[in-house]
Amino acid sequence: MKTVVFSGTTEGRIFSKELAALGADVLVSVATPLGAEEQGSLSGITVHCGRLTPEEMADLLKGADLCVDATHPYAVDATKNIAAACKTAQIEYHRLLRAESPLPAGSMVFQSAMHAAEFLAETQGNVLLATGAKELAAFSRIDPARLFPRVLPTLDGIAACEAAHIPHKNILAMQGPFSYALNRALMEQFHIRFLVTKDGGAAGGFAEKGTGRAGHGRTARGAPPPGRKGRNCRTNSGTLQGGFGMVTLIGMGSGTPELLTAQGLAALQSADLIIGAKRLLEHLPTGCTENRKALYKPENILSCLSEFPAANAALLYSGDTGFYSGASKLLPMLRAFGISARVLPGISSVQLLSAAIGRPWQDWKLVSAHGCACDPTAECLTAEGRPVFFLTGGTETPATLCAKLADAGLGDAHGIIGENLGTPQEHLAFGTAQTLAANACAP
Numbered sequence: 001m002k003t004v005v006f007s008g009t010t011e012g013r014i015f016s017k018e019l020a021a022l023g024a025d026v027l028v029s030v031a032t033p034l035g036a037e038e039q040g041s042l043s044g045i046t047v048h049c050g051r052l053t054p055e056e057m058a059d060l061l062k063g064a065d066l067c068v069d070a071t072h073p074y075a076v077d078a079t080k081n082i083a084a085a086c087k088t089a090q091i092e093y094h095r096l097l098r099a100e101s102p103l104p105a106g107s108m109v110f111q112s113a114m115h116a117a118e119f120l121a122e123t124q125g126n127v128l129l130a131t132g133a134k135e136l137a138a139f140s141r142i143d144p145a146r147l148f149p150r151v152l153p154t155l156d157g158i159a160a161c162e163a164a165h166i167p168h169k170n171i172l173a174m175q176g177p178f179s180y181a182l183n184r185a186l187m188e189q190f191h192i193r194f195l196v197t198k199d200g201g202a203a204g205g206f207a208e209k210g211t212g213r214a215g216h217g218r219t220a221r222g223a224p225p226p227g228r229k230g231r232n233c234r235t236n237s238g239t240l241q242g243g244f245g246m247v248t249l250i251g252m253g254s255g256t257p258e259l260l261t262a263q264g265l266a267a268l269q270s271a272d273l274i275i276g277a278k279r280l281l282e283h284l285p286t287g288c289t290e291n292r293k294a295l296y297k298p299e300n301i302l303s304c305l306s307e308f309p310a311a312n313a314a315l316l317y318s319g320d321t322g323f324y325s326g327a328s329k330l331l332p333m334l335r336a337f338g339i340s341a342r343v344l345p346g347i348s349s350v351q352l353l354s355a356a357i358g359r360p361w362q363d364w365k366l367v368s369a370h371g372c373a374c375d376p377t378a379e380c381l382t383a384e385g386r387p388v389f390f391l392t393g394g395t396e397t398p399a400t401l402c403a404k405l406a407d408a409g410l411g412d413a414h415g416i417i418g419e420n421l422g423t424p425q426e427h428l429a430f431g432t433a434q435t436l437a438a439n440a441c442a443p
Contacts, residue, residue, distance in 0.1 A: 001024045001025065001065050001066065001298055001299045001333070002024070002025040002026075002027070002063060002064045002065050002066075003019060003024050003025070003026050003027070003064065003065065003066045003067070003068060004026075004027045004028075004029065004060060004061055004064045004066070004067045004068070004091075005019070005026060005027070005028045005029070005067075005068045005070055006028075006029045006057075006067070006068070006069050006070060006071050006078065006082050007028050007029065007030055007035065007039065007070045007071065008030045008031055008032070008035040008038075008070075008071060008072065009070055009071065009072055010177075011070055011096055012028070012068075012070030012071070012096065013038065013039055013040075015068065015070055015096060016028045016039070016045055016070075017042055017045070020042055020043070020044030020045045021044070022332045022333060023044070023329070023332075024044070024333070025044065026044055026045045026046070027045075027046045027047075027048060027060070027064070028045055028046070028047050028048070029047075029048045029052065029057075029060060030047065030048070030049055031049075031050070031051045031078075032049070032154070033049060034152060034154060034175075035049070036049040048060065052081075053081070054081045054084045054085045054088070055085075055088075057081060057082060057084075057085030058085040058088040058089045060085075061085055061086065061089040061091045062089060064089075064091050065091075065092070065299035065303075066091065066092050066094065066299065066302070066303075067082065067085075067086050067091045067092065067093050067094070068094050068095075068096055069082045069083070069093065069094065069095045069096060070096040073097065073198075074198055079095065092302075092303050092306065094306075112138070113131055113135045113138035113139070113196070114138045116138075116196050117138050117139045117140075117141055117142060118141070120139070120142055120194060120196070121141045121142050123193075123194070124193075125146070125191075125192075125193025125194060126146050126147075126148060126190055126191050126192050126193055126194075127139075127142065127146055127147050127148065127192070127193070127194045127195075127196060128148045128150065128172075128186065128187060128190070128192045128194070128195045128196070129147055129148065129149040129150065129196050130150050130195065130196065130197040130198075131196055131197060131198055132151065132198075133149070133151040133152070133156065133157045133160035133161065134160070136149060136160055136161065136163075136164040136166070137164065139164075140164065144164060144165045144166050144167065144170075145167060145170070147164075147166055147170060148170045148171075148172060148186075148190050148192065149161055149164075149166055149170070149171065149172065150172040150173075150174055150176075150186075151171065151172070151173055151174075152173070152174075152175060153173040153174060153175055154173075157173060158171065158173060170190075172186065183195075245272070245311050245312040245313065245340075246312050246313075246340050246341070246342065247305065247312075247313045247314075247315060247334055247339055247340065247341045247342075248267045248271070248312075248313070248314050248315065248341070248342050248343075248344060249315045249317065249321050249327045249330070249331060249341060249342070249343045249344070250264045250267055250268065250314055250315065250316055250317065250321070250344045250346065251264070251317050251318075251319060251320045251321040251322075251325070251327075251344065251345045251346020251347070251348075252264070252276075252280055252316050252317065252318055252319075252346050253318070253319065253320075253346040253347035253348075253352070253422055254318070254319075254347070254349075254352060254420070254421055254422030254423050255279060255280050255283050255318050255423075256283055256422060256423055257283065257284065257285035259346070259347050259422050260285065260346070261344060261345070261346065261347075263344045264344045264346065265285060267314055267344060268284065268285060268288050268314050269285070269287040269288055270312065271288070271289060271311075271312055271313060271314035272289060272291060272308070272311035272312050272313065273289065273291050273292075273293070273304075273308050273311040273312070273313040273314070274288060274289060274291065274292045274293070274313070274314045274316065275292070275293045275295050275301055275304060275313060275314070275315050275316065276292075276294070276295070276296065276314075276315060276316030276317070277294065277296045277316070277318070278294040279318075280316040280317075280318060281294055281316070291308075291311075296326060298326070298329055298330045298333055301315065301330060302333060302334075305339065315327070315330070317346070318346075319346060319347075319348045319349050320345050320346045320347065320348035320351075321343050321344070321345050321346065322343075322345055323348040323349075323350065323366075323391075324368040324370060324391055327343065331343065347422065349391060349418070349421055350364065350366060350389050350391070352418070352421035352422045353389070353416070353418040353421055356418060356421060356426065356428060357416060357418075357428065361389070363386050363387070364386060364387045364388070364389045365379065365383045365386045365387070365388045365389065366389050366391070367379050367388060367389065367390050367391070368390075368391045369390050369391060369392050369393070369396040369401060370391050370392060370393035370394060370396070371393055371394040371396075372396075374390070374396060374401070375404075376388075376390065376401045376404050376405050377404060377405060377408040377410060380405065380410065380413065397441045398415075398417040398436065398439065398441050399417075399436065399437055399438070399439050399440070399441050400437075402415060402433040402434075402436040402437040402439070403433075403437040405433040405437075406433050406434045406437050410433055411432060411433050411434035411437075412432050412433070412434070413432060413433045414430075414431075414432060414433075415430075415431065415432065415433055415436050416428060416429070416430055417429040417436055417439055417441065419441060
């Protein structure tokens with residue numbers, strides 16, 4: 001799954017790194033070299049540095065399955081452009097938000113930086129501006145000698161201060177977020193009466209700014225972050241949070257209702273949405289919703305869940321969810337997006353074959369040849385005398401595996417082929433690898 005994350009924020013960095021750790025292909029786009037420096041390098045993450053037009057964003061999104069806008073809460077234009085680019089590229093869009101912060105006692109809230117400046121123009125005393133270099137123009141009515149802007153230590157930040165005629169001794173070029181102790185020290189050092197800040201949330205050190213000014217003036221906060229439509233980000237886990245219902249991953253065994261566990265049956269019959277392969281949806285028990293989607297790829301399932309966020313969804317898998325199942329790939333993705341999920345195991349094919357032939361499977365060597373390359377000869381020769389169980393699927397069938405064994409000189413090895421296990425069409429074939437290679441197996 002390829003995900004494009006527009007970042008430059010703490011939560012964006014955390015989210016992108018955790019997503020990459022789950023195996024996703026992540027492209028992170030940041031606007032400045034400083035953003036690229038903070039993002040760092042990590043396996044699975046490609047970093048694009050530079051400001052982009054909506055058209056360039058759309059080009060960057062080509063081939064992606066998902067876009068996450070993790071830009072700053074006040075980056076209104078960036079968010080508009082990203083949303084427009086996603087619409088053009090027809091890519092699913094999600095907004096990653098910071099939780100709003102409680103206001104410290106004695107704070108004042110203004111609708112914009114300009115409104116805060118109008119108030120401050122009628123006051124006396126020094127002002128610590130923690131609103132960023134882009135907002136300096138809004139405070140042009142105030143004597144520059146009163147202003148102590150805290151900006152990023154970049155040429156653009158210093159140039160913005162010089163353009164606003166801020167005395168060089170007043171420029172605080174620093175990279176945050178900042179601790180309570182540092183905020184308090186700065187306010188004492190420069191005799192600050194007013195601190196002007198945005199609600200940058202915990203990642204932006206909002207609480208430390210508010211407490212840092214205690215006993216040294218008042219906090220003036222600009223408007224709350226605009227356009228708060230999205231999902232909150234818990235910065236300690238980097239997950240998307242949302243109003244999703246419970247998602248239950250259910251192992252259906254052979255795919256027949258009779259082999260469902262009682263828990264699986266109850267979860268299916270209470271689900272508002274059921275997702276799974278077409279074959280599994282065709283054999284659901286009675287009492288299940290008709291809201292069914294024939295999907296199996298993780299990116300398509302995530303997209304479907306975003307269309308029905310409040311639904312309690314059931315995701316179906318053949319066999320057992322813990323035995324070479326697609327559930328193993330989807331489950332960490334669900335958790336990365338903050339979606340509550342639980343797993344209800346099913347009866348696996350290895351259990352069904354074991355029961356059918358009346359032999360315990362506890363010492364079997366388990367190998368998957370389902371949709372992946374498999375060397376049956378090497379697997380058998382390294383089994384140290386144990387029976388080898390092959391889970392087949394796709395182009396690899398029991399017959400092709402037996403043919404490979406026969407070609408390698410193991411044609412006399414004894415084997416058992418189990419087809420349609422756990423169903424009325426169950427069939428067992430016994431023989432040597434040589435004879436079983438000619439067996440016409442069920443799809």
